[in-house]
Amino acid sequence: MSPYQTTSSQIVWSCPWYRVRQDRIITPDGRPGVYNVVMARPAAWVIPVTDQGEIVLIYTYRYAIDAWCWEVVAGGLQEGKTVWETAVTELREEIGGVARDWHFLGRFYTANGFSNEEGHYYLATGVTLSEPTAHESTEVLEIHPLPIAEVLRMARAGEITDSPSVTALLLAEPRLREMIAHPE
Amino acid sequence: MSPYQTTSSQIVWSCPWYRVRQDRIITPDGRPGVYNVVMARPAAWVIPVTDQGEIVLIYTYRYAIDAWCWEVVAGGLQEGKTVWETAVTELREEIGGVARDWHFLGRFYTANGFSNEEGHYYLATGVTLSEPTAHESTEVLEIHPLPIAEVLRMARAGEITDSPSVTALLLAEPRLREMIAHPE
Numbered sequence: 001m002s003p004y005q006t007t008s009s010q011i012v013w014s015c016p017w018y019r020v021r022q023d024r025i026i027t028p029d030g031r032p033g034v035y036n037v038v039m040a041r042p043a044a045w046v047i048p049v050t051d052q053g054e055i056v057l058i059y060t061y062r063y064a065i066d067a068w069c070w071e072v073v074a075g076g077l078q079e080g081k082t083v084w085e086t087a088v089t090e091l092r093e094e095i096g097g098v099a100r101d102w103h104f105l106g107r108f109y110t111a112n113g114f115s116n117e118e119g120h121y122y123l124a125t126g127v128t129l130s131e132p133t134a135h136e137s138t139e140v141l142e143i144h145p146l147p148i149a150e151v152l153r154m155a156r157a158g159e160i161t162d163s164p165s166v167t168a169l170l171l172a173e174p175r176l177r178e179m180i181a182h183p184e
Numbered sequence: 185m186s187p188y189q190t191t192s193s194q195i196v197w198s199c200p201w202y203r204v205r206q207d208r209i210i211t212p213d214g215r216p217g218v219y220n221v222v223m224a225r226p227a228a229w230v231i232p233v234t235d236q237g238e239i240v241l242i243y244t245y246r247y248a249i250d251a252w253c254w255e256v257v258a259g260g261l262q263e264g265k266t267v268w269e270t271a272v273t274e275l276r277e278e279i280g281g282v283a284r285d286w287h288f289l290g291r292f293y294t295a296n297g298f299s300n301e302e303g304h305y306y307l308a309t310g311v312t313l314s315e316p317t318a319h320e321s322t323e324v325l326e327i328h329p330l331p332i333a334e335v336l337r338m339a340r341a342g343e344i345t346d347s348p349s350v351t352a353l354l355l356a357e358p359r360l361r362e363m364i365a366h367p368e
Contacts, residue, residue: 161291
């Protein structure tokens with residue numbers, strides 16, 4: 001139950017990707033205040049693993065931080081789809097991937113201090129690659145299949161700076177190490 | 185190097201905690217576009233570990249997602265401080281904690297699709313607790329020292345939904361398991 005009382009709520013700024021909701025609140029100690037929430041769509045993160053024992057990483061430019069980043073496949077909820085259907089679609093669109101099996105790793109909040117964005121993290125196994133079907137023009141990316149152990153090393157060494165990608169990889173680590181020990 | 189060209193940049197919305205910067209861009213394929221970035225302060229996440237083999241978790245209400253959450257200590261950059269000095273201050277303010285040793289776990293982006301927020305994650309060991317020195321009135325939290333193994337179980341079971349907290353805990357997991365095996 002919320003310890004805050006919300007006395008009003010309005011959208012004060014919006015763009016096609018997210019909106020800012022401004023709430024007037026009464027804090028638990030009885031004082032009036034304001035809380036601004038960046039209302040974002042849920043998003044999916046997908047670790048694609050091939051039967052050759054590789055994780056398909058993406059090397060992409062992230063405009064918001066002006067940097068090239070190693071990441072797993074990710075994307076915001078697509079119109080008319082569930083988050084899982086979005087994950088399946090992003091895998092195909094970004095790397096031309098189709099998975100044999102899907103494993104749900106969990107649902108998390110990426111930045112709960114100021115945004116409601118939730119991320120659903122997946123491990124996709126038995127992935128086969130063909131041509132990516134679509135890239136948004138705001139996406140610039142390279143596709144790099146790398147050995148599972150190398151990607152786990154990169155995650156633990158801080159070379160992957162996308163926090164949700166690291167969360168997903170380390171959550172999947174026990175299962176990924178099993179795959180190294182017992183390949184298909 | 186950025187594959188985008190930025191033709192203009194302006195702050196289109198702001199509040200005391202973050203601002204929205206709207207850039208007019210030319211995409212790599214030559215089309216005009218817009219990119220809106222939520223400009224947030226860097227923030228610190230801290231795993232507090234006591235010599236009694238406990239991690240001090242916080243159970244707090246997060247207004248942005250209308251939920252009570254298990255988390256490690258966290259807070260946005262404080263005026264005039266570095267991120268590490270903020271971490272030290274947040275540890276004292278939120279749980280009354282003072283650490284003997286600090287270990288830097290890495291620097292990550294929490295939501296690089298739409299925000300530049302960066303998180304610096306720390307492991308603080310030899311933590312002793314006294315009275316918290318300050319709570320912001322927008323913070324509602326309980327302090328729960330729990331056995332290291334129990335907290336790692338919670339992180340792996342999806343019971344901790346704050347993605348940066350989970351990233352930090354799993355990055356620190358090898359060192360934390362060492363502490364269980366070889367207590368001070």
